[in-house]
Amino acid sequence: QVQVAESGGGLVQSGGSLRLSCEASRLTLDYYDIGWFRQAPGKEREGVACLGSTDGTTNYTDSVKGRFTISRDYEKNMVYLQMNNLKPEDTAVYYCAAEGPPYSGNCRIMEYWGQGTQVTVSS
Numbered sequence: 001q002v003q004v005a006e007s008g009g010g011l012v013q014s015g016g017s018l019r020l021s022c023e024a025s026r027l028t029l030d031y032y033d034i035g036w037f038r039q040a041p042g043k044e045r046e047g048v049a050c051l052g053s054t055d056g057t058t059n060y061t062d063s064v065k066g067r068f069t070i071s072r073d074y075e076k077n078m079v080y081l082q083m084n085n086l087k088p089e090d091t092a093v094y095y096c097a098a099e100g101p102p103y104s105g106n107c108r109i110m111e112y113w114g115q116g117t118q119v120t121v122s123s
Contacts, residue, residue: 001025002018002024002026002027003024003025003026003112003114003121004023004024004027004036004096004097004098004112004113004114005022005023005024005025005058005093005114005115006021006022006094006096006097006115006116007020007021007023007117008018008021008117009025009093009094009117009118009120010118010119011042011120011121011122012119012120013121013122014086014087014088014121014122014123015085015107016086016121017082017084017085017086018083018086018119019080019081019082019083020036020080020094020096020117020119021078021080021082022034022036022037022078022079022081022092022096022114023076023077023078023079023081024112025030025099026079027098027112028070028077029053029078029079029080029098030053030072030074030077031053031100031101032050032053032054032099032100033050033053033098033099033104033107034050034051034053034070034072034074034079034096034097034098034099035047035048035049035050035051035068035096035097035098035099035106035107035110036049036050036068036081036094036095036097037095037097037110038064038093038098038119039092039093039095039116040091040092040093040094041087041088042119043092044101045078045095046055046061046096047061047106047107048060048061048064048065048068048104049061049068049070049081050070050107051070051071051072051079052103053103054103055099056072059106059107060123063089064083064090066113067083067084067086068081068082068083068084069081069082079096081094081096086119086121087121088121088122091119091120091121091122092118092119093108093117093118093119094102094116094117094118094119095113095114095115095116096113096114097110097112097113097114098110098112099111
């Protein structure tokens with residue numbers, strides 16, 4: 001059974017940094033588009049970042065551009081989301097998700113989801 005799991009969430013002050021990690025069992029992340037999503041209380045889930053498997057293309061939602069970076073470690077079969085200069089509005093549960101071929105493009109349709117990790121940014 002494929003499992004995706006996030007880790008690295010926590011409480012941080014505004015302006016601080018966190019690195020989220022995503023790992024998968026029974027899944028080689030190299031061949032999957034990986035997306036990070038988040039859902040704040042009372043809001044819909046939104047896509048934060050997407051990393052394409054074929055060419056390594058990255059896409060970010062406008063609110064995190066220049067602050068968040070998605071990356072992949074092929075040897076460790078891990079994907080990361082480095083979050084810098086965090087703001088209170090970044091507070092949410094963050095989810096990692098994976099999509100195999102045929103790819104929907106820009107992480108629009110994801111197959112496997114983690115349980116989420118809470119990120120709380122205090123002002």
